[in-house]
Amino acid sequence: INAIPDHGSGTILIRAHGVPPDVKENLRKVGFDVVDATCPRVIKVQSILKRHAKHNYASIILGNQDHPEVVGLLGYAGENGYVISSTNDLNSLPRFEKAIIVAQTTQNTLLFDEIEKLATEKFPHYKVFNTICDSTGRRQAEVKRLASSVDSIIVVGGFNSGNTQRLAEIAKKTGKSAYHIEMESDFEKLDLKPLVSSERIGITAGASTPNWTIKRVYRALEALSFKKGRSLRKLCFSIQRAMLLTNIYVSIGAGSLCYACTMLQGISRFLPYVIISILYVQSMHILNHLTGSESDRYNDPERASFYKKHKFFLTSLAVISGSAGLITAYTMGPTAFLILFIMSLLGLSYNLRLLPSRFTGNRYFRIRDIPGSKTFLIAVAWGIVTSILPPLSASGKIGLSAGLIFLWSTSLVFVRTAFFDILDMQGDRIVGKETLATLLGEIRTMRLLKVAQILGILLLLLSAVFGLISNLGFVLLICPVSLFFILLAYERGFVLPGIRLEFLIETLFPLAGVVAFVWWSF
Template identity: 60%
Template sequence: MKISIAKTAGFCMGVQRAVELALDASNAHKPPIFTFGPLIHNPQVLSLLQEKGISVLNNIPEKGTGTVLIRAHGVPPDTKLNFEKAGFKVIDATCPRVIKVQTIIRKHAQEGYASIIIGDKDHPEVTGLLGYAGEHGIVVDRIHDLEALPFFEKAIIVAQTTQNTLFYDAVKKWAAHEHKHYKVFDTICDSTERRQAEAKRLAESVDAVVVVGGYNSGNTKRLAEVVQEAGKPAFHIETEAELDIKSLAEVNHIGITAGASTPNWIIKKIYRAIEALPFNKEPEWKKRLFAIQRFLLLTNIYAALGAGCLCYACSALQEIQNPFPYIVISFLYILSMHTLNNLTGIKEARYNDPDRAVFYENNKIILTLMALVSGAMGLSVAAGMGMFPFILLLIMSIMGLSYNLKLIPDFIKDFKYRRIRDIPGSKTILISLAWGVAAALLPVLTESGTIKMGSMPVFIWAAAMVFIRTGFFDVLDMQGDRIVGKETIPILFGKDRTMIILNGLAVICFIVLFISSKLGVFPKLGFILLICPACLFIIITAHKQGYMLPGIRLEFLTESQFVVAGAVTLLGFVI
């Protein structure tokens, strides 16, 4: 089975902005915090906001305290004023595209124009737009109703920002034929247009489309309509529990698209559920291969294997004669630290990797024992190598264990960073340094007591490779990290800028390997290892262009670059 995900699936700019404002408000303002009506049309996000202490107000009280967020759909102009009069602090999370339509209506209403709004009469966005039209606002959702309208000397026609583009095209043709003096504005959000156009193209190239989003979401309903108009089955669902497994299991090519208010973690859950479907009719060996890949990734064994392979490559570049103990130490250290931090980070895993969160909840005791035993074994091996590697690994282990722990107590006021994880970008940087020290510096410092001429380029290459790997996973996890308040590098710099940085680092890794090998700082193995940064560059670029979808296979392929480093090193020695 082939799965294709629409590039436009998930949060649009306006929804993303509204959710971020709500999450920021929960961290920056004292309770109570409210949204006036549901912030967006997605029950899972609303449940999340409720967990964060953000309640829904459906009416304006005479008096009150706290903060109120105006939802993405907007409200009539007097609503904000009434909230402020009642004593609330108001944060306007209205989508900028909706504000544009409000501005058009208000300007023309002041000049005596009637406002014909093409949209759903009961939709909150339309209710807000009517507030700007005053007494001369009319809502129309069918061509027949347009034809029944009285003649206006001056009128404008605007569309709800999530309106069906094909229907609005018909409205524009009607106006051009019947009332040429009416002013018609293209107010459908370009994100909506792109989403619907892509849904149409997707439907034409697949056998069926799963449309993900709230049942009361207008733009999601229209995506389902677009798919059906293209002649393909549309399965409109809110969660993976509603998937029609029996029907989809017989489909060869499934498309996935999602409404503008659908969070990434819901799309990821549904993708993972569909990803497993073809194994019902695939050979047994493929089922087992998929299960093994999933197990190795969830338990961090594959990441630890990658760390061991990276250590092997780094040791070979530094011409260390007996790298085996250091490979074992790297494997055990990374297995222990990653597992323990996953155990203490289940909260964000609920959004970033729901499959991992469930796995860790169900196997908490076994995984904790595995992490503690592997950590103790790593320290034991290091102690057998001498006092220096033991002390260094012990310090690294203590730092790793303290990452999620509150180090600054609550009674110390005005201190923003109470845990290491609270420091912006700390996750990616510290993981990169930890892998780099364990794989590149620990072996050479233990063996020779000093850093060789080629040690720093090896360390830079290893740490940068891990930075790229971890930063890429952070890009995939941006939405969940934002929800739990974790300021990763992609959140600090933005997704596009981070992808540019990661690809730039891949180029730097390539250059460091090439120049160091050319100058004789590294053995000729350095030329063979050029394949690793080159592959990471290709993976990141392919994902950015939509050719590699997030899931078990993408994660496994990314982690495999470190295993490849070990494999080509072994191959180089054999040859």
């Protein structure tokens, strides 16, 4: 609200910048419940001002006159509050008998140092409080350090955000090409020639800029480097992105994993099962994105836009793929058809309301509402269609080798899916999606994935050593080992979330098929 009404009801949330004390009091008087979410650092400054105002100190605030935080601070300074934005402003003020100097918590640290130096020299009796937030100082220092190692720097954050504006100012003063953008669409308004020609680009952001906005900017920047590049690179990038958006590359990976699993088990008639895996995964992944894509608006807006624009085509592709998969399974016998039919029903019902609220306590209406269910169900579904369905359909039984291969393929897909959950954490939290990553947090989830991958590597290695699976198991170790090192590289900041990382992860599954084919050929 912009003004306090005569009467009110409900809850008012005071944002991190804070408000003058009389505003808070008046909101309560007219009937609002007030939840004060003022930043603790700002509250500290308010307390300093309030305490000294009681003793008739003049309060000098270094900040932007119209900034919401400064407006709130002036309310605590009383009638003797002043705002300055430079050393000249301080010199132009009357010489007070007693005064304090504080700063807006997101103020430029260099400017504050100049103010403090001037006050020490000319007004030694003034009390100076460095109230700039520690993270603000660190962030400004990081911008300088980052600028020294890159050709161009992008500062992401609101155009009206004081701390973001100061980061952009600091970046520009370094002499590097600096861009202040609020969102990825702002790239269209800028002269991008210096940016595209840069070999190294740094990205930083204001204190309140959400991670999903930074991720969207990074994705747009990543795409920009290809779109503005040579025609061959542009073509390759377009094909790569299209295969990811349509899930064609994911389904090829499922078929490749199925081929590797059949080779491990010595199943000679593998082609129908490979086709079934491709069609099933193609259908289920598209349908689940179509019916449950709220978080894509934050995690991957390009995907959300693509699915909205091509909804009819993608729905048709999913239905045709699912139907073709069932027909192929039917030709393989009742066992294969029944397994795939049940799995398809479960996949279709994942985002559908199954139970009325009186049976679920107003919480679990759908399978997707069960915390962490997506990660486990995707992994198990892939495991069944790639390693259990083929031997069960071919021989009517599942041996020890099939069980071991199921555990290995499931663990590989589990780590892949849970890792993508980590990349999508913030968007999932915004829409209330409870994935494994949002439940455990990034650190514990990464720890779990590394342990799971080590167990998967040991399982494949020992199964091959003891002759429980073919010698192909030794060669296929390249896939889980590569995934393990990708996890380590991401954890240490050597790779960043984006199209290339996503494509790299998905490539491990076609790699399994290629490795199996080469092994079979020799």
